[in-house]
Amino acid sequence: MKPETACVHAVRDATHSTGAVAVPIYQSATFSHPAIGESTGYDYTRATNPTREHVEKLVAALEGGVDAQAFSSGMAAIGTLMELFSPGDEIIATDDLYGGSIRLFEHVSRKNGVDIRYVDTSDLEAVRAAMTGRTRAIFMESPTNPMMKVTDIAGIRALAGTGDILLIVDNTFLTPYFCNPIALGADICIHSGTKYLSGHNDTLAGFIVVNSQELAERLRFLQKTIGGVLSPFDAFLVARGIKTLAIRMEKAQENAIRVARWLVKHPKVTAVHYVGLPDHPAYALSRRQARGFGAMISFSVDSAQTASAILENVKLILFAESLGGVETLITYPITQTHADVPESERLARGIDERLLRLSVGIEAAGDIIEDLERVME
Numbered sequence: 500m501k502p503e504t505a506c507v508h509a510v511r512d513a514t515h516s517t518g519a520v521a522v523p524i525y526q527s528a529t530f531s532h533p534a535i536g537e538s539t540g541y542d543y544t545r546a547t548n549p550t551r552e553h554v555e556k557l558v559a560a561l562e563g564g565v566d567a568q569a570f571s572s573g574m575a576a577i578g579t580l581m582e583l584f585s586p587g588d589e590i591i592a593t594d595d596l597y598g599g600s601i602r603l604f605e606h607v608s609r610k611n612g613v614d615i616r617y618v619d620t621s622d623l624e625a626v627r628a629a630m631t632g633r634t635r636a637i638f639m640e641s642p643t644n645p646m647m648k649v650t651d652i653a654g655i656r657a658l659a660g661t662g663d664i665l666l667i668v669d670n671t672f673l674t675p676y677f678c679n680p681i682a683l684g685a686d687i688c689i690h691s692g693t694k695y696l697s698g699h700n701d702t703l704a705g706f707i708v709v710n711s712q713e714l715a716e717r718l719r720f721l722q723k724t725i726g727g728v729l730s731p732f733d734a735f736l737v738a739r740g741i742k743t744l745a746i747r748m749e750k751a752q753e754n755a756i757r758v759a760r761w762l763v764k765h766p767k768v769t770a771v772h773y774v775g776l777p778d779h780p781a782y783a784l785s786r787r788q789a790r791g792f793g794a795m796i797s798f799s800v801d802s803a804q805t806a807s808a809i810l811e812n813v814k815l816i817l818f819a820e821s822l823g824g825v826e827t828l829i830t831y832p833i834t835q836t837h838a839d840v841p842e843s844e845r846l847a848r849g850i851d852e853r854l855l856r857l858s859v860g861i862e863a864a865g866d867i868i869e870d871l872e873r874v875m876e
């Protein structure tokens with residue numbers, strides 16, 4: 500089954516009782532037992548729920564994983580995942596990471612005795628140099644947020660070996676439609692389902708997808724114990740969103756390519772970071788490990804004044820955090836997504852007052868460009 504077909508048909512309603520084409524919303528906290536010691540397979544929604552199970556199977560199928568678990572947000576998924584680790588464990592993480600993950604690592608994981616070392620994972624030698632006998636995981640994002648650096652997933656797998664170092668990939672930006680980290684050697688793939696998977700800026704969701712039964716069992720235990728599960732209604736919304744994932748990704752990417760090409764030529768733009776531009780340093784690597792480039796662009800303008808003029812005057816484009824929805828959003832990483840990153844580190848990564856990030860939506864490309872053109876005169 501091709502990915503676009505899988506988005507629509509990979510999982511059918513498990514109960515098969517009515518022939519419903521859309522998964523029913525099982526808005527029930529608990530399920531009655533047929534007899535002592537018997538179960539319908541569903542007992543209590545924190546442990547399992549048919550609607551959540553549907554979207555979990557769907558995401559597992561799209562990612563080629565053994566199992567997937569759905570959480571109430573991407574951060575609930577990552578927070579639960581971190582419970583796999585114990586005091587003294589070391590994790591190597593991509594330096595240009597989603598700000599919320601850095602906040603979790605620095606303020607929660609570190610307190611729990613887990614040491615996080617940030618390295619530029621697009622540099623395999625830097626990863627090799629950071630590995631020690633205590634390294635238990637490599638946690639990476641590709642392309643990164645907001646600088647769009649790309650990491651060679653299979654290369655990292657080869658470095659990590661097949662021992663006890665878990666390779667964890669946050670695949671939020673590319674989605675399973677464009678990239679399948681598990682097929683490239685990842686043990687665990689995570690998602691903020693809030694973004695492209697649900698796709699309409701109307702729900703929060705998170706996923707952990709695993710490549711083994713052993714990891715599935717450990718994470719199922721953590722999920723039901725910690726309890727940050729996706730609600731039945733939100734599971735329905737994500738499943739509904741995934742049905743159109745393929746056409747949304749294709750259209751958003753097509754728009755992103757046009758917007759990126761237009762930005763490159765604009766006199767007030769000093770740099771454009773988009774993986775789909777042939778002069779992006781990882782263009783060739785991206786073509787090898789992914790079926791597409793996604794629709795996230797960051798770019799620098801000539802001054803902080805130009806940046807504020809854009810943010811305050813866009814009309815069609817919305818000045819808002821988040822990404823991956825049908826609407827084009829513009830974000831100011833320095834005050835929004837990356838406000839918690841210490842200033843020196845932020846500047847070293849190029850996140851300054853001239854950097855803007857676009858999540859290109861599915862509108863007509865000409866309308867998006869027209870809005871930018873007007874505010875960048």
Ligand SMILES: *Cc1c(COP(=O)(O)O)cnc(C)c1O
Nearest residue numbers: 572573574597669671691693704
């Ligand atoms: C948004 C995001 C998260 C966090 O997900 P939430 O659903 O907002 O909790 C994690 N990783 C990446 C790359 C994200 O963009």
